Amino acid sequence: GQNIDQPTEMTATEGAIVQINCTYQTSGFNGLFWYQQHAGEAPTFLSYNVLDGLEEKGRFSSFLSRSKGYSYLLLKELQMKDSASYLCAVRDIGAGKSTFGDGTTLTVKP
Amino acid sequence: DVKVTQSSRYLVKRTGEKVFLECVQDMDHENMFWYRQDPGLGLRLIYFSYDVKMKEKGDIPEGYSVSREKKERFSLILESASTNQTSMYLCATGGTGRTNEKLFFGSGTQLSVL
Numbered sequence: 001g002q003n004i005d006q007p008t009e010m011t012a013t014e015g016a017i018v019q020i021n022c023t024y025q026t027s028g029f030n031g032l033f034w035y036q037q038h039a040g041e042a043p044t045f046l047s048y049n050v051l052d053g054l055e056e057k058g059r060f061s062s063f064l065s066r067s068k069g070y071s072y073l074l075l076k077e078l079q080m081k082d083s084a085s086y087l088c089a090v091r092d093i094g095a096g097k098s099t100f101g102d103g104t105t106l107t108v109k110p
Numbered sequence: 111d112v113k114v115t116q117s118s119r120y121l122v123k124r125t126g127e128k129v130f131l132e133c134v135q136d137m138d139h140e141n142m143f144w145y146r147q148d149p150g151l152g153l154r155l156i157y158f159s160y161d162v163k164m165k166e167k168g169d170i171p172e173g174y175s176v177s178r179e180k181k182e183r184f185s186l187i188l189e190s191a192s193t194n195q196t197s198m199y200l201c202a203t204g205g206t207g208r209t210n211e212k213l214f215f216g217s218g219t220q221l222s223v224l
Contacts, residue, residue: 033212042200042215043153087153089213096141096160096204097168098213102152 002026002099006088011107016078020104022071022088033098034062034073035087043087047073075106083108113137116201116216123223129188131219133201141204142184143213144168144176146197153200159184191223 003025012018024032031050035043049055049064049071061074075082088101117132133142143158145168155168157176165176173195177185188195198220202213 035213042217043213044215045212048212089153096211097143097155097158097166099155099169100145100153102150 002090004088004090004099004101006101006104009105012078014078014080014108014110017076018078020073020086022101024069024090026090028093030093031091032064032071033089037085037087078108080108114201114203114214114216116219118219121219121221123191125192125223127191129191131186131199133184133216135182135203139203139205143202144186145200147200148197193223196223197221
């Protein structure tokens with residue numbers, strides 16, 4: 001099975017940088033995903049890593065180290081609209097099901 | 111854009127009722143999933159299907175069943191609803207053949223069992 005850990009809550013200031021960590025122990029690995037979920041809405045895809053290293057997409061970057069079972073999501077130039085829950089998910093091999101962490105609720109303050 | 115449609119946004123049912131949650135997708139995706147989301151517990155996988163008439167148990171299948179008679183439709187069934195099944199239910203779809211197939215989620219059904 002999969003075990004995924006991420007912090008429950010984080011707070012940051014508008015314009016700052018925040019890093020949300022995710023650690024995992026898995027029986028199979030076929031990629032790590034980050035999703036964003038605003039309150040009352042469905043999760044939406046942010047980023048994907050399957051190889052070690054950094055993937056950058058605008059203000060958002062995601063890093064993966066498979067040997068350490070570790071990923072982080074980096075959000076730069078924070079905006080108020082970035083206040084949301086950020087979900088780390090590990091995709092299993094085979095049928096491709098994903099296991100989610102409990103999510104990190106990020107609050108961006110002025 | 112991928113569209114994943116869940117039949118109801120809010121649903122109130124009584125204990126013991128049979129409940130059907132419907133999910134329809136328009137992207138010809140092979141894989142479809144049902145998750146429930148509860149505060150402090152994150153998203154937990156109930157059932158998934160990788161083809162028509164195929165189904166696999168997820169992490170918490172007890173008290174649920176599913177049906178996939180057509181590729182675009184995946185139904186979650188609560189045979190006899192109980193109060194501990196009050197939750198937000200999210201349907202998701204994803205393709206196959208590529209390792210970076212992200213999930214597309216429906217807008218969710220908030221089910222309350224009284």
